[in-house]
Structure formats: structure tokens, C-alpha cells
Amino acid sequence: MKHILGFFLLGMILSTMFLNAQPQSIMITGKLNKKTWSKTLESYCAQGSDYYVLTRRKKKNIVLSLDAEADATKFDGWINRKVQVQGEWISRTISSDPQSQHPISPTFPGGRSKNETACKIFQVNTIRLIASK
Numbered sequence: 001m002k003h004i005l006g007f008f009l010l011g012m013i014l015s016t017m018f019l020n021a022q023p024q025s026i027m028i029t030g031k032l033n034k035k036t037w038s039k040t041l042e043s044y045c046a047q048g049s050d051y052y053v054l055t056r057r058k059k060k061n062i063v064l065s066l067d068a069e070a071d072a073t074k075f076d077g078w079i080n081r082k083v084q085v086q087g088e089w090i091s092r093t094i095s096s097d098p099q100s101q102h103p104i105s106p107t108f109p110g111g112r113s114k115n116e117t118a119c120k121i122f123q124v125n126t127i128r129l130i131a132s133k
Contacts, residue, residue, distance in 0.1 A: 025125065026086070026087070028056075028085055028122065029056075029085075030055050030057075030062070030082070031054070031083075032053075032054060032075065032081060032082075032083045032127075033052065033053050033054075033055050033080065034050060034051070034052055034076070034079050035050065035053055036049065042061060042063055044117065045063050045094070045117070045119030045121060046063050047092075051063065052066075054083070054085060062122050063119070063121040063122065064085065064121070065121050065122065065123045065124065066124055067124055067125045074127055078129055081130075083130060084127070085122065085124045086125050086127075087122055087123045087125045088123050089120060089123075090122075091119070092118070092121060093116055093118050094116065094117045094118075094119065
């Protein structure tokens with residue numbers, strides 16, 4: 001009986017810990033750029049006409065998605081400047097109508113079917129300007 005009660009309590013504690021777990025917030029530094037829609041996978045993953053990316057030296061652009069709390073007016077004022085963003089990586093699976101335009105490749109990267117595209121984007125919670133030296 002003691003073992004059953006112990007396992008029950010342990011299960012309750014572990015389930016509470018997992019339910020309250022928050023995504024890991026990280027900071028990334030780079031040059032903020034604004035891009036317009038184009039027929040690229042990057043643009044398709046952004047899911048909008050104009051979108052922001054963080055350019056890092058010798059690395060692929062990071063597509064940014066704005067959190068509701070993020071101040072979008074700061075973004076436009078800091079284009080082509082070095083910034084630090086804080087947020088979380090999120091995965092987005094986009095299902096498309098086979099009759100619509102969408103990225104084409106022999107196999108969609110990470111997708112589960114011909115009409116799905118998997119994207120990894122960075123959800124921005126806060127942004128701050130890095131002072132230039």
C-alpha cells in the first residue's frame with residue numbers, strides 16, 4: 001500500500017512539473033532585415049507579405065515571428081542594425097491546397113506529405129538594439 005501511494009504522489013509531482021514547463025527562452029544576436037514576399041521557402045514559412053529575418057555572420061537567415069507582446073514599431077526603426085532578440089524556437093507545419101502556389105522540391109523538407117511544409121521559426125518576445133562600437 002505504501003508503494004502504491006508513493007508512486008501515486010511521484011506521478012502527481014512529475015505531471016505537475018511537465019504541465020508547468022515553459023519553452024526555453026533564448027537570446028540571439030544579429031542584423032535585423034526586412035524582406036518582401038518572394039517565391040522562396042523562407043518567405044513561405046514567414047506566412048506574410050513582408051517579414052523580418054535575423055542575419056548572422058556565416059549562418060542562414062533566421063525567420064522571425066512577432067509575439068503579441070513585441071513592439072513591432074521598434075522593428076521597422078532598427079532595420080539593418082545589430083539587435084538582440086529573446087524568444088523561443090517554434091515549429092510550424094503548413095498545409096497547402098494542391099492548386100495553390102507553394103514551394104516545390106522532390107521531397108518537402110520535414111513535411112509529412114506533398115502538401116505539407118515544416119518550418120522552424122523564431123518567435124520573438126522582446127527585442128533590443130545593440131550599441132555600435
